[in-house]
Amino acid sequence: MTWFRSFAAFWYDFVVGDDWRVALGVVVAPAATAGLVRGGINAWWLPPAAVAVLLALSLRRGREAQEVTASADQTSPAEKAGFEPAWA
Numbered sequence: 001m002t003w004f005r006s007f008a009a010f011w012y013d014f015v016v017g018d019d020w021r022v023a024l025g026v027v028v029a030p031a032a033t034a035g036l037v038r039g040g041i042n043a044w045w046l047p048p049a050a051v052a053v054l055l056a057l058s059l060r061r062g063r064e065a066q067e068v069t070a071s072a073d074q075t076s077p078a079e080k081a082g083f084e085p086a087w088a
Contacts, residue, residue: 019061025054 016023029050036043 019058022054022058025050029054 029047032050033043033046036046
């Protein structure tokens with residue numbers, strides 16, 4: 001059972017990775033394309049559009065996370081300890 005659990009954990013980490021939303025989009029986009037094609041709609045445009053949207057959203061979330069980290073790093077250790085700067 002340990003082998004199976006390790007195998008499943010590897011594939012979960014590999015597919016989902018850091019962002020479960022992208023993994024979900026990768027599953028939903030082809031399914032939606034197949035559904036539209038089955039319904040008689042020419043949906044060749046959906047996968048490239050989905051990639052563009054997923055990439056843009058992923059980059060935006062990454063940039064926001066980086067900005068939060070950068071703003072947190074600007075606090076000096078003295079300020080974190082509660083000391084006021086002499087010029088304040």
